Amino acid sequence: MKPLEILAALPAFAKAEPDSIIGSPAFSMRCRLGDAVVSVRPADIAPASDDILPLSVTFGDEPHTLGIARSPRFPELDKIWDARADVPAPILLALVERECGPLLQMLENAVRKQLRLIGVMSGEGLEVPKAGSLALELFNSPTLQPPSPPILRFTLTRSDAVVSAFGVLRNIDLAHESIRSVNLPCECEYAAVAVAESDFAALEPGDAVLMPELGESSPTLVVDGRFAIDGNGVSPYPGDALAHVREAVTREISLGEVFDATEGNPPKVEGLKADARNPPLRLMFRGQTVATGWLDRVGGQLALIIG
Numbered sequence: 001m002k003p004l005e006i007l008a009a010l011p012a013f014a015k016a017e018p019d020s021i022i023g024s025p026a027f028s029m030r031c032r033l034g035d036a037v038v039s040v041r042p043a044d045i046a047p048a049s050d051d052i053l054p055l056s057v058t059f060g061d062e063p064h065t066l067g068i069a070r071s072p073r074f075p076e077l078d079k080i081w082d083a084r085a086d087v088p089a090p091i092l093l094a095l096v097e098r099e100c101g102p103l104l105q106m107l108e109n110a111v112r113k114q115l116r117l118i119g120v121m122s123g124e125g126l127e128v129p130k131a132g133s134l135a136l137e138l139f140n141s142p143t144l145q146p147p148s149p150p151i152l153r154f155t156l157t158r159s160d161a162v163v164s165a166f167g168v169l170r171n172i173d174l175a176h177e178s179i180r181s182v183n184l185p186c187e188c189e190y191a192a193v194a195v196a197e198s199d200f201a202a203l204e205p206g207d208a209v210l211m212p213e214l215g216e217s218s219p220t221l222v223v224d225g226r227f228a229i230d231g232n233g234v235s236p237y238p239g240d241a242l243a244h245v246r247e248a249v250t251r252e253i254s255l256g257e258v259f260d261a262t263e264g265n266p267p268k269v270e271g272l273k274a275d276a277r278n279p280p281l282r283l284m285f286r287g288q289t290v291a292t293g294w295l296d297r298v299g300g301q302l303a304l305i306i307g
Contacts, residue, residue, distance in 0.1 A: 186222065191214045
């Protein structure tokens with residue numbers, strides 16, 4: 001499995017609303033600005049209304065206000081910025097069309113609706129950002145870490161089309177610490193063996209279930225009951241009719257460690273050792289614990305001794 005597939009399999013993220021994804025500290029939408037790959041994320045500090053040039057645009061037939069903050073990326077606009085209120089609207093519009101084309105194209109691609117530049121709006125009575133507006137920043141780095149100064153700030157009125165296009169799970173930066181630090185329950189599984197279901201009811205303390213498999217393979221980490229981590233990476237945990245022997249104590253593992261395991265760096269886990277002190281074990285069937293015990297030898301063979 002790939003990291004994004006793992007994230008999408010977790011209900012807390014799979015059911016996340018677009019608004020909550022955009023509001024996440026890990027939100028980072030990769031876009032292409034001209035020939036450069038950039039990332040868009042919410043601004044830490046929104047530009048004041050008198051620090052932007054408000055433009056009337058449409059996505060399809062839907063009207064929006066795009067507010068562009070002063071930026072060296074727009075050198076001609078930058079030259080007349082302080083006097084922009086005195087510049088005729090047609091001249092301002094011509095400068096925007098000439099210098100801001102890559103930004104407009106980037107937004108059209110991101111929203112997946114045709115963007116049309118209508119004109120420069122009057123600043124009278126305009127409050128930007130306002131309730132229902134997004135304040136956004138553009139970064140040269142496609143990811144959020146290490147942090148870098150924004151190359152551009154802008155505001156965009158919020159709509160269902162914009163929010164649904166931006167607020168998708170692929171726009172979460174999986175390298176961000178707020179994602180990597182999420183902890184999940186994890187259990188160490190030592191073997192999966194065929195045991196008749198009818199035998200479970202007859203198990204009593206002191207019984208021995210012969211399991212030579214316990215010493216044959218490396219442990220598997222079962223994460224959140226959904227994923228299996230082993231030397232081959234991360235895969236969906238299989239539902240089957242086998243009996244599974246796991247460590248009785250549940251651990252925790254971070255999403256970062258799970259992601260790292262997809263790259264061939266699984267957490268180190270000690271296997272069971274015959275004739276050594278081992279952790280308590282439990283026998284599971286169809287996700288339920290049917291017995292607990294410990295590893296021992298019976299007639300020279302490894303066995304789970306029911307406690």
